[in-house]
Amino acid sequence: MSEQDRDASNGMMLSRWRELMNDESKQLTSEEKEAGWHFCGEFDGLLVGPAEDAEWDCCTCFTQEEKDAFLAKAKSNES
Numbered sequence: 001m002s003e004q005d006r007d008a009s010n011g012m013m014l015s016r017w018r019e020l021m022n023d024e025s026k027q028l029t030s031e032e033k034e035a036g037w038h039f040c041g042e043f044d045g046l047l048v049g050p051a052e053d054a055e056w057d058c059c060t061c062f063t064q065e066e067k068d069a070f071l072a073k074a075k076s077n078e079s
């Protein structure tokens with residue numbers, strides 16, 4: 001795995017993200033769902049997960065408290 005393959009902000013590999021976005025037969029694992037990943041209705045089904053970016057900020061699928069908890073969890077898993 002190369003460094004470039006790492007999306008350090010939210011823990012999901014870029015290659016995995018692309019796979020899920022490009023292949024409809026691929027499903028999120030329960031672990032990914034528990035981490036807050038989902039195909040966001042707010043963004044036409046874009047795969048959105050806990051990160052300090054505009055999509056996550058604007059996503060209304062979760063309450064702010066839930067989102068804060070997901071983000072805190074994602075951060076604690078870093079490194």
Ligand SMILES: [Zn+2]
Nearest residue numbers: 040059060061
């Ligand atoms: Zn969403």
